Amino acid sequence: MKRVSLDMIAKEVNLSKTTVSMVLNGKGDLHKINPDTQALILSVAKRLKFRPNMIARNLSTGSSKTLALIVPRIIDTYYGLIAESIEQLSLKLGYQVLLGTTHEDPVKEKELLLTFEAQQVDGILIASTQHNLEDIKTISDAGLPVVLFDRHYPEADLPYVVVDNYLGAQKLVKHLIESGRKNIGYVGLNLDLTAIKDRQRGFENAIEGRAKDSNNLKIVDHQHAKSDCRKAVEELILNQGVDGIVFETHYLALYGIAKIREMEVDYPGAVSIASFGDHEVFSIFRPEVTALVLPVEQIAQNSIDMLMRQIENKPGDDPHLNKIVEPSMKVRNT
Amino acid sequence: MKRVSLDMIAKEVNLSKTTVSMVLNGKGDLHKINPDTQALILSVAKRLKFRPNMIARNLSTGSSKTLALIVPRIIDTYYGLIAESIEQLSLKLGYQVLLGTTHEDPVKEKELLLTFEAQQVDGILIASTQHNLEDIKTISDAGLPVVLFDRHYPEADLPYVVVDNYLGAQKLVKHLIESGRKNIGYVGLNLDLTAIKDRQRGFENAIEGRAKDSNNLKIVDHQHAKSDCRKAVEELILNQGVDGIVFETHYLALYGIAKIREMEVDYPGAVSIASFGDHEVFSIFRPEVTALVLPVEQIAQNSIDMLMRQIENKPGDDPHLNKIVEPSMKVRNT
DNA sequence: ACCTGAAACTAAATCGGTTTAGCAAATCTT
């Protein structure tokens, strides 16, 4: 029942555990261990099914070969997709992934950060609530590599990978305008995030008179997103008389579409929509939903790259290689 | 830049690290450490922002306070939901969660198992590909707690939490029959999983003549689920003339619905459907999709409970507390 | 004055690896 340790192998072959350790780490030749000895150790290790105790190795090397991934929620397919990409990429690089979800709660996020730090992760990838700059700064300053993705702290000097949300909003509005819409509405969230603010700014800036008035921009409470979004859609259509709506996230679009259908307005004839972020069902819905595709693979890849660069190259190394990825329109029928 | 260790605190207060360790672990009173001394240590620890090195602690205690969660894929909302539940529950119990996704690849699964074992996780929760009994058995026999969830190895003596899929299939068929369907089809996957087999058996057993012939049961390749599912639906409707279809998973239902709509048959009038597993959009689609709800919270809770019982009570302790949870119908409009 | 026992604390072993510094024997120089 007891695990096989280096010592046991050493005893078995009558050599020191130093030798065994070196050989099993592939440094046998480097340390000029006799090939025969190496073969012997290797075979015994295999026979005894030796698996190094990573905890011990980690303590000794100071590296845990583990990354922490912190996201708002994992059932959000956007973060789910990023999580899956990151997990795959990490594994290829020999790193495990510890998962944490915040549900937009800064307190939970802080706890996660502290736990992961204590857990000696080698790096942290975080889509932050943007309410924990202090702690993230402290952790980063202490030398633990951090990469912010999807959401960043613009005022801080921390590496990040984000989407160009301002541009994204413009693309969405442009699409609706080009398809002939004259009075465009917007449903967004009351989250205090740069990404969100950028989307709203982008919308306001691109709208160029194609909105009745400022009431065309509806901000709903993220805690009651579903019911509030439905209300917002109703108001936009009934009171504001919009003929097009931009939804700030895929799930707002989902809620909105449900409401629009119930209202039995001519959709997408009288009211056309476009969503920030794609969703697997957007091409299954009839009509298919037009969306702005956020490049999840790119985000994952860039984040991992950025983190690895920090991990492998502790000293400064120009941390200002921030990445702003560009989203692209997937025009469908709405 | 250097982390604060027990030794540093010990030096600071001129005491041994034994004392410091005891106090910081709340065992000060137990070991009769002077209250004043305790207060002093606590305050210094706080001042220096001491965070114990978990790796060192883990090596010493032999426990990593980490659980491994292995699922086929995390973007599948079913597993996503379970993952989120498990993460929340674990955190409350003081455990971190290491995530691994297999994509139904037994080789990847085996790698994950070995890595997690080496990583000294305290327990493993796995929705297995059901092609790694050997390795899972070995790990479990070595004393590492394992709980199989969603998918189990019926022939093996390993604790599991699964859904009653046989019953589920019956409920789905019963619903369609009761709503007047006379010729019911089925679209399933070619996965060699008990859960899948049970669903198919359940369907065949409940159908009681309400199927034209055995061609009403279509099995599609899980690698090309989307295109094959569309073909299957087409055949069921055109060749078999079905008036009802049971889909073996929520995503098959999604693909199927898309195809049905394109075919412009009277839906759900002429062809009614029901899906194994719910999906957030099923209540957004018009018509709303009838589904069999799999109790994810229950699965998560039971799995964690079962794992904790093993972790806390190493000796035998009746491992035969397997749990089979019951799914429930969510009847909507299809 | 001597013994007992509790109070308050500590030295050292331990977990299982990695790594540095160095030793003994064999081989090569010249």
Place this chain on the structure above:
DNA sequence: AAGATTTGCTAAACCGATTTAGTTTCAGGT
């Protein structure tokens, strides 16, 4: 044949905690 290298290997420190088995000091009992 003496000295210099190389080959092949090992002892012991180290990572930072936990934990066992004591030790010292002092008060109380007789």
